[in-house]
Amino acid sequence: MAGLRTPSVAVGILSVVLAYLCGTQVYRQLTIFGLFRTPSSTHISTDDTIVVIEGTKHCEDLHWHEPSQRLFTACEGPQTTRFSWWPPLTNHEDPTALKDARGLLVVVDPKTQKSTELRLENFSGPFVTHGIDVTSDLEAPHGKGVYIFAINHLPNPAVYGDYPYGPARPDTWDLPRAASQIEIFHHVVGSSSARHLRSVKHDLIRTPNDIQVVSTAKQPLQFFVTNDHRYQHGRWRQIEDVYPGARWTDTVHVKLDSLEAAGKDAASSGVHASTALSGMWNNNGLGYARTTGKLLLTSAMGATLYVGKPEEVGAGAGASRSPRINITDVIEFDSLVDNPSFFYDEADPASSGVVLAGVGDIFSIPRHHNDTTTQGAGGVPPRNDAIVWFAQPRFDPGLQKRVWEKTLLFQDDGSRIRTASTAVLVTGGWGKRQGWLYVTGFWAENMIAVKVDIPKPAGDSGRFGLAQEKN
Numbered sequence: 001m002a003g004l005r006t007p008s009v010a011v012g013i014l015s016v017v018l019a020y021l022c023g024t025q026v027y028r029q030l031t032i033f034g035l036f037r038t039p040s041s042t043h044i045s046t047d048d049t050i051v052v053i054e055g056t057k058h059c060e061d062l063h064w065h066e067p068s069q070r071l072f073t074a075c076e077g078p079q080t081t082r083f084s085w086w087p088p089l090t091n092h093e094d095p096t097a098l099k100d101a102r103g104l105l106v107v108v109d110p111k112t113q114k115s116t117e118l119r120l121e122n123f124s125g126p127f128v129t130h131g132i133d134v135t136s137d138l139e140a141p142h143g144k145g146v147y148i149f150a151i152n153h154l155p156n157p158a159v160y161g162d163y164p165y166g167p168a169r170p171d172t173w174d175l176p177r178a179a180s181q182i183e184i185f186h187h188v189v190g191s192s193s194a195r196h197l198r199s200v201k202h203d204l205i206r207t208p209n210d211i212q213v214v215s216t217a218k219q220p221l222q223f224f225v226t227n228d229h230r231y232q233h234g235r236w237r238q239i240e241d242v243y244p245g246a247r248w249t250d251t252v253h254v255k256l257d258s259l260e261a262a263g264k265d266a267a268s269s270g271v272h273a274s275t276a277l278s279g280m281w282n283n284n285g286l287g288y289a290r291t292t293g294k295l296l297l298t299s300a301m302g303a304t305l306y307v308g309k310p311e312e313v314g315a316g317a318g319a320s321r322s323p324r325i326n327i328t329d330v331i332e333f334d335s336l337v338d339n340p341s342f343f344y345d346e347a348d349p350a351s352s353g354v355v356l357a358g359v360g361d362i363f364s365i366p367r368h369h370n371d372t373t374t375q376g377a378g379g380v381p382p383r384n385d386a387i388v389w390f391a392q393p394r395f396d397p398g399l400q401k402r403v404w405e406k407t408l409l410f411q412d413d414g415s416r417i418r419t420a421s422t423a424v425l426v427t428g429g430w431g432k433r434q435g436w437l438y439v440t441g442f443w444a445e446n447m448i449a450v451k452v453d454i455p456k457p458a459g460d461s462g463r464f465g466l467a468q469e470k471n
Contacts, residue, residue, distance in 0.1 A: 032303040032335055032362070041413045042450075050416055053108055055115040056447040058082045059440045061210065061339055062422040063134045067143035068189040071108035071424065071438060073447070074129035074150050077101060081128075082443070087153045087178040088130055088209065089365070089442075090233055092168075095155040099164040103129035105148060105185065105194050110426055110436060113449060118187060123196035125163055127183070128153040131210030131226075131286070131339065137186065138218045147220050148185040148194060149211045153178050176232045180208050181267055182225065184259060197259050201267035204252045204275065207232060210339055212286040212295060214310060221256045224276060224295065224310070224325075226283045240282070241301060249283035251276050251297065253323045274322030277308065285339035285422075287354070295325055296340040296354055305331040305340060305356060305391060331404045335360045335387045339422040343390075343435075343454075346427060351456045353392035355409070357420035357439060360385040364414075383414025384443060388423040390455055407455040410437055419443040425454070 058076035065072060076082045084097035104127070105118040120127070130151040137145030155165050156179040159172045182200040187193070209228040213220045230248050231237040240246035257270030277283075280299055287296035289307070297306040307329035336358040345351040359365065364384045388410040396403040410423070419441030427435045433454045440447040 032301070032333075041415065042411045051113050051449040053113060053115050053438075053447040053449060055117060056106055056108070056440065057445055058129075058442060059106065059444070059447055060088075060129065060421050060442040061131045062341070062424050062438060062440045062447070063132060064341070064424045064426055065134045065136070065143075065146060066344075067136055068146065069110065069143070070189060071110060071426075072132065072134045072146070072148060073106050073108065073440060074103060074132045075106050076103050076129055085128060085153075085155065086442075087128075087180070087207070087232060088228070090237060092177040092233060095160050095165040096167075098126040098128065098155070103127040103152075105132075105150065105187075107187075108438070108447070110438075110449075115447075116192060119193040120185070121193050121195040123183070123185075126152070126154055131208070133211040133213050133223065133286075135213040135215075135220050140188070144189050146187050146189060147197075147213070148187055149213060149220075149223060150183045150185065151180060151208045151211065151225075152183050152199070153180045155179065173234075176206070178207075178232060180205065182208065182211065182254075198261040199267035200254065200256065200271055202252075202254065202271045202273040204273040205254070206230070207249075209284050210286040212288050214288075214295075219259055221259070223254050224251055224286060225254060226251050226286055226297065228282055228284050228300070244281055244302060247279045247281045249280045250278040251280070251283060251286070251325060276310070276323055277325040277327075280306075285337075285356075287340035287342050289342045289352075289354070291344060291349070291352065294328070296342065297325075298337050298340055298356065300336050300338055300358070301362075303333040303335060303337055303358075305329075305333070305337060305354060307331070329393070329402065329404070331391055331406070333358075333389055333391075333406065335389075336362060337389065338420070341422065341424045343425040345454060347433070348456065351392065351454065353390050353455075355423050355425050355437075356389045356391065357423035357441075358387050358389075359419055359421075359441075360387045360411070382418065382443075384419040384441075385414045386410070386412040386417050386420030386439060386441060388420060388437065388439060390425075392455065405455075409452055409455070410439065410450065412439075417441055417444050417446075417448050425452070427454075 059073040062073045078101040081101045084094040107116045132150045184197045185194040207227045207229045209226045211225050213223040215222040253276040255272045261269045282299050282301040284300035285298040295308045306327050308325040308327045310325050311323045337356040338358050341355045390407045390409045392405050393402050420439050421442050423439045425435045436449045437452045438449045
């Protein structure tokens with residue numbers, strides 16, 4: 001997809017003028033939006049051909065589960081669904097499209113580079129996918145069972161009626177368009193199905209984007225979930241998309257009494273939620289640096305990664321107070337960053353880091369907001385570029401503090417993958433400092449995998465690495 005292309009001399013002059021007149025913060029925000037960026041593609045040698053993972057259409061999130069050596073994702077599947085009803089991008093045009101299509105859970109085996117769609121047992125109705133998390137079943141043999149937490153963006157019945165839904169009812173403009181909730185599944189690794197355990201609904205879960213399970217019990221009964229917006233549609237929604245001062249999104253801590261729930265109000269039964277972090281702009285993706293116990297959070301439109309230390313899980317689960325997330329690091333990027341993933345380098349733990357994917361040209365999203373065909377308007381294929389960053393902490397002896405090195409790991413102009421919302425790095429065991437980088441996007445026809453070199457941070461990472469930390 002073509003971006004805003006301006007000759008380099010003109011860009012340089014405009015940059016100086018904007019920095020002088022508007023300040024560095026405005027210039028940085030325009031850079032994030034892609035105003036000064038020309039989409040380009042990372043060169044891939046013939047030996048490292050990009051692998052296309054079939055059966056992974058419109059998968060927004062992706063997780064590597066190390067014990068099972070599998071990748072897990074949630075996909076939308078049919079081409080028209082994501083462009084008819086997907087609240088994260090304010091697509092509320094036609095919820096009736098959900099009658100004939102349903103999202104899916106998919107497992108990818110990195111040894112074969114093949115995907116397997118899981119049959120959903122004990123589950124009926126629409127499934128509109130977004131963020132997910134995967135955690136081990138501690139009661140099963142190692143790597144043989146997982147719980148999958150997945151966001152489901154259902155239409156609000158107060159606006160569209162009950163399933164199979166209809167057009168928006170009169171006088172419902174002020175009501176939320178979506179009634180989103182969390183679905184919890186259990187999957188036996190190697191099988192072809194996932195069994196639905198329960199749904200989770202709470203008033204604080206308003207515009208959920210991503211999930212991070214943090215429970216230490218045998219059953220995963222506690223997790224964090226981000227709300228990426230306050231408003232679901234309308235002018236205020238447009239304002240909070242572009243105004244950095246709209247710091248009113250949050251992260252919510254959820255505690256469940258049980259993974260089993262039944263009855264009319266089963267989704268709300270035994271659900272306790274509280275705000276764990278507030279005052280964020282476009283709070284978006286969630287990840288977990290398992291070697292340090294740190295949460296990874298992003299402001300997508302703010303192009304910022306936040307590293308936070310959650311209070312001990314369970315410490316605030318009572319009525320007296322709720323768990324909070326204390327931010328320890330703030331890392332800024334030059335493009336939108338979506339869902340973060342943690343890469344642990346077995347060969348060199350001090351080189352571990354955070355992988356972040358995003359879109360380089362924000363203006364391309366509204367241009368192709370309803371592009372349901374692969375040809376696009378006028379027969380021109382729609383393109384939305386993709387960018388993947390790798391961030392590693394190290395100790396700076398001059399500053400006497402932790403700093404973060406950022407490496408551009410992969411870039412595409414949209415010809416090989418359309419959008420990037422998550423990227424995961426998995427080592428290949430070739431005896432080289434290389435790994436398979438899996439990239440997926442909310443508008444991608446298929447997930448791709450490509451070999452990349454694993455960066456090694458300059459200088460001594462010391463105790464500031466992500467392998468271990470003793471602050």
